Amino acid sequence: MKWTSTHQFGHDALGPVVNVFMARLHAYLRQCDDADHKILFALRAGLRIKDLYQTWLSAREAEPPENMALLRTSRMMAIKAAYLAAPTIAVTALGRELDGAPLNDIIRSVLNREITSGRCPEPPQVRQMPLHDFLNQGDQVAQFVRRYLNRQSDLYASYLNRLAGSAERLILVDSGWRGTTQLLLEQAFPNYGWEGVYFGCSGQNEILGLRPGPMHGLMFDSDLYQPDKPETAFLIHRHLVESLFEPGIPSIEQIEPEDIGSHLQVSDLLENELRENWDNAYDGVRTYLCAHATDPLSKIATDYRLAMERLADLLCHPTEDDIVYACGKMRSHDLGRLGEVTSVMPPKDRFDGDSPELRIKEAIWQTAQAALEHPVELAKAAQKKIIGGLMGNPAGQYFAAPTDGTEEAAAVGRVAIITRTKNRPLLLRRAAESVASQTYNDYSWVIVNDGGSVEDVQKVLEDAAVDPSKVTICSNSRSLGMEAASNVGIRASESEYVVIHDDDDSWHPDFLKETVAFLSQNRRVYAGVITKTLYVSEEIRGHAVIEHGRWPYNDWVQNIQISEMVVGNIFAPIAFVFRRDIWEQIKGFDENLPVLGDWDFNIRFLMKSDIGVLPKPLAYYHHRDRGNSGGTYSNSVIGGLNRHAAYNAIVRNKYIRLAGTNGDYAALAVLMGTGFGQQDVRHRLDNAREQIIARSGQPLQTQSKDIAALRQEVLAATAAAEGLKEKLDHIGRPESTLNKDVDQLRQEAVSAKITAKQLQETLDHRWVMLHMAASEIIRARNLNMQIPTLLEQISGLVEEYAQSTPLHSPPDFNEKKYLDQYVDVVKAIQDGLVKCGFDHYFKHGRIEGRSRNTK
């Protein structure tokens, strides 16, 4: 579409959007039109929103709510208002908003109005330190700033209380986006109920674990662009909305005594407004509202849809013509800062090392900057990449095989949950809760009562919250055995997927949702999936289940290989969802196996199809491994150890014999042999280590712990070692890495501790080096301070220093490996954005979760 003027752009492109915004705003504010509420239009955007709302109402000859007012506020004002009641939050918010600014600049921003009005002189320069520390100092400047902030908080409290009158709920009306001002005001004045009504919301700001209360984005509420919701395209160029609603009046960053009790009028403020050419777009919107506020709602909705589709396309793929009209105003710095920026910049180098990519990255309207920097085809490609980034990462958190595009993004398919039980109502009750709590509800639940009391099962179900229409009981008059019970349950159901949820295990509420989604999206590759599992240690005491702890179970499993499976079963049934058609092909579970039937099933399953691994611990594998939970409540794994050994041999022998008559099993038979060999060697090594340790008298805690507990030790020791490595990055020194191979688990626990000790020694050595350097600085500069004090001050500046200074690589950092792994870093070095791989890692890579790749 061709624009002829900014006024026309405002009228045609934005008018229909604002018309719908006004209708929705009116519907919301009508709910708050009583003495219990005060509707506060937050300056500065609130001024224009109120003006437009009044224009809209006038066109409709409707009366505005009586309880509306303009609120003097801004982020800086809200920070000052919150200082007295919530100083930590206020100061944290200030530090974040002015992140990277020197302390003296922050002080100036806070005192800006006092300085410009002449009420206080320019404050003396203070030495750089963290903002929180500064405000705790006793010196004159800090005291002055504290007094000033306290005074502002007091004044604001008086101002707001007068403005609110008898209202209990305060409704903040503003443009958007993350509720920072709302959060600060809520913390400052928790005696009021606060809610925010915005043009749009894009996530919620979080400060020290706190988020704003209810926020209502009337036009959109998303932090990602979604092509099927064109209104979310405003996220690509939020400055367009900010420009529309930004009047040419100063930001309110200070409250004066005379403001208390004085009511701001829209007309007074607009009379003295400093207008720019782009404000004609605002006039265009007003003109539109005057003409169309009384349109039938159906026409308003249709006109909005058409306008929004055009606008979304403009925001995503702007032409140069579009950019001229949609760029918005110069964006003024707020929070006491002076200056302005444009939403796009001229496509030419600003300094040595500048580039089109850098300008696109730093532009407020990135797709527009791409249009200016590149010819059309390249611009389209760049815009596509930018938009992709704003849509979030669609790849998911786990491996997804290339699809043929027929898989649905949402979970589909019905699941049969098979629960085997026999006289364990206490545990069955927990299993019922586990099933009832599933967020995915397209399942049927088959409970196989294998020779136990069916009345007990029915009693549990009476009290359970599972949909009764989803439940089938298969009651066996005599016990058929675990594997036969599974087959009975599966045969009694129909579904695409099956999972064995034994009566003593449980799930995370999203277990089915995640596994079914995985299988739906990866049906060409996997017919089964397991999730990570937690081992839960518990005991039964009377009528209660007492949990003693939980830790990762076989956490090392990243993929399912037949060659590993033949050594031993590596996952629990509770974690495994599989396709029914494979169960049918392999003729179900082997009913001749009283134990290890799941292992046998898994091997035969793998002979037909692969099993994926979801890296989330969503399955809980419960073991009564403490106390006297024998008999009915024992696990087959713990209660029947001798039978496991016997049937281990039976299963292996079965496949070796099978190879003689079925060529398909030839390879498996060979693997069975090598698998036995591996298992035997591992057992002998374990025995040998335990004997050596026992003879050496070393108090190694690993002697009696099982693999899962040992893994915890390795993880803890590894974490300690990694923590030390982080510290050593400040100086850099080669250290050995820990071997995470599971086969060396016990040795790793010892090795990790040794490495941690070595790292600690190195850290001490480096402390002495710092001591030497600090001592020299103090001597050379004749400073009057202790070495630890200087080091503490320097420590506070490390992050700032690192961000602003090219860093050399420490000796233990593997530059080649890092650059081989991250080719984008190579480009960044070539473009002069970073000095070397370590420079990138410390500035960005460690925050982005990239591997450090030490030598």
Added chain:
Amino acid sequence: MNRAIAVDLEAQRKQPVTQILRIDRHYQDLQKTNDVRTFYSERTRCEAIVNAICKVATKKKVQVISYDVFDTALIRECKSEARRFWDISERFIAQCREDGKSVAFKPEDAFLARITAARAAYSISRSIAGTREGRFEDIARTTCDLLGCPELTTTYVANELAYEAGALMANPILGMVAEALPRTRAIFVSDMYLEGDNITHLLIGKFGPKVAGRVYSSADGFGSKRNGGIFPHLEKTLRLTGEKILHVGDNLLSDYQMPKASGWNSFYLPLPDDEKQKRRDCYDAMKERFAESGIALEKYLHFNL
């Protein structure tokens, strides 16, 4: 071996080992029906359900049976909520014209006003006992405001209540349960924008005056079934613990799971799948109809789909 024992053992061996049991047999007939109103009109078809309710009530020695209102005590027409709003909108315009009031808006405008008003009411109404429930009075007022005719609010309210009164069918199983358990009191609990008084009028119209004083709505501000807030309030009001109350209703979460979680007894009486599908089809038809005019209905109804 004794021949009798051998015959007995042989007979046992021939018995199937596995017996398939269901715990929802009492409403399997209901689930298969393709017309829930006809089903409930036939006393003999309802007996299994009535017997199951009475069995639970007797076993648990309940003193009060609490019924969900819409689609339990009062069965709605086979329409989606969107379609209902549309019909109410058409009827409202017809009523205005009948009253001699000239209105410029069309049914689609009244419909959009209604759902915009409802969305606002549900979103920003004061949260009481953890519940935000839009109140019908507020919704009606805002609807008329958006249509530019706030003076028609009273007509709007009367129109909708009249529509509901005509469209709802009293569920006979309530009477059957009352006959079987004459000493058990009945109350009515609803998660709805209609306040208790308005629902009472609808119930009186169908069940007679005895229901007065026994109707509780989330719109009255004491919490809802959905968030569980209403159950402790009712226990206080009735001076009973939850184990003495049996709640019957069609919504799995608010009528079955939440009461259980609050210590009540509950009985799930869902609508048949066929009925639910028909209502979904009805909604899809409405969606398509509005899509032709370029209005994405699901976005407007996002708060309450």
